[in-house]
Amino acid sequence: MAAEAFLALDFGGTKLAVGVLSRGQERWLARGRCPTPASEGAAAVFARILQLADEQLARARAQPVAVGVSFDGPVDLPRRRPLRSHHVAGWEDFALCERLQAHYGVPVALENDANAAAWGEWLRGAGRGCRQMLYVTVSTGIGGGLVLEGQLYHGAQGLAGEIGHMVFQPDGPLCSCGRRGCLEALAAGPALLRRYREFLLAQGEGVEGGSSISSARELSAAAQAGDPLARQALQEGAQALGRALGSVLNLLNLERIVLGGGVLGAGEPYLRWVRQAARAVAFAEMTVEIVPAALGEAAPLWGAALLAAELVERYP
Ligand SMILES: [Zn+2]
Known part of the structure; x- marks a missing residue:
């Protein structure tokens, strides 16, 4: 049976990163990254990170119970989508959370990358x-x-x-x-x-x-x-x-x-x-x-995973 996990997605301007955090033990079951196909636009970037996430979920033999997203750019919180990216065109009209929710069938949390990293550092890094x-x-x-x-x-x-x-x-x-x-x-x-x-x-x-x-x-x-x-x-x-x-x-x-x-x-x-x-x-x-x-480049992934955790359980 697949392990329950929180799926963290980090949309960066130059790299995409994905982490699968086990529910309960809170350790990374799998993490991966790849270059952002920035010149190809938002839809291509979205397809690429889904592919990377599916690879990591298969490696971890895990099933997401919630998804957390760290996005490299300002976020429209009420509409639950990116406002824009400085590196990739087409995010303005991209219903990011709805699309992820439709793909995985679980709740989705979204923050800009600095907020996600702040949350990660506060809960698990130098901000404790x-x-x-x-x-x-x-x-x-x-x-x-x-x-x-x-x-x-x-x-x-x-x-x-x-x-x-x-x-x-x-x-x-x-x-x-x-x-x-x-x-x-x-x-x-x-x-x-x-x-x-x-x-x-x-x-x-x-x-x-x-x-x-x-x-x-x-x-x-x-x-x-x-x-x-x-x-x-x-x-x-x-x-x-x-x-x-x-x-x-x-x-x-x-x-x-x-x-x-x-x-x-x-x-x-x-x-x-x-x-x-x-x-x-x-x-x-x-x-x-x-x-x-304290968390280095993993800070936004930690934050995104812990924001996902909050969607399904009392947290922290
Ligand atoms: Zn300025």
């Missing part, structure tokens, strides 16, 4: 044991998810938590959202690399010297190897993030901030710079822990 938490992922973009009073906070239209699009420099660099000077445009991975290239050019070195650096991790390695410009670019990004977090602390008086995403791979001293900048902005009386995430 606190009541007021912000999760921030810093990679090619900056996303955020809020857990307030032990609940995901969605806001009036389900769009809360978008710390990446708080504006700090109205005449600053262009952001992926079309506005200027958002935190994302100052502190996400591409912004750090852009600053590094600007520093190189200002020194008259041309971009060639730094062209081998193409990720925040490489920038961090260069900084650790003694490249002062790499260090400066990382530090500026960390400080912009830290100041934003300090402002958020003054608004929400959080207990803990959990930081995930590729840029956090920079490790120390990045995290130290973030903490210093946050404490310089937040009220001196505030105590907060700013800690790295």
Whole structure:
């Protein structure tokens, strides 16, 4: 007989991931991933993830009792469908939850990926044991998810938590959202690399010297190897993030901030710079822990699986 499981689907811009979490024991029976066929549109992406999910369910010899979805983009919660994706066309009119419900015949939960990751970290990762938490992922973009009073906070239209699009420099660099000077445009991975290239050019070195650096991790390695410009670019990004977090602390008086995403791979001293900048902005009386995430890339899958679990049993 097939084992009962929660099926977690993670729709990312570059990769699709699927996890089958056993009901009861809460361990992964199977997990798999594949590239997102982004250029082929929403229907093709949907077909691909169903295929991947069916493979993983067969491997796990499991039957889903509920499905949880983490979606890379804002979500229309009342209509239970994606609002849009920055990477894939055609999600706007795609009845994602209804289609999944029709396919599997079980209830379906949907969240944007930052909220799903926040929920995963809060229940099973670095957020355990606190009541007021912000999760921030810093990679090619900056996303955020809020857990307030032990609940995901969605806001009036389900769009809360978008710390990446708080504006700090109205005449600053262009952001992926079309506005200027958002935190994302100052502190996400591409912004750090852009600053590094600007520093190189200002020194008259041309971009060639730094062209081998193409990720925040490489920038961090260069900084650790003694490249002062790499260090400066990382530090500026960390400080912009830290100041934003300090402002958020003054608004929400959080207990803990959990930081995930590729840029956090920079490790120390990045995290130290973030903490210093946050404490310089937040009220001196505030105590907060700013800690790295614990679940890595699996955070949205954990969140999606646990959101699915809530649909069928009292949880947590
Ligand atoms: Zn923006």
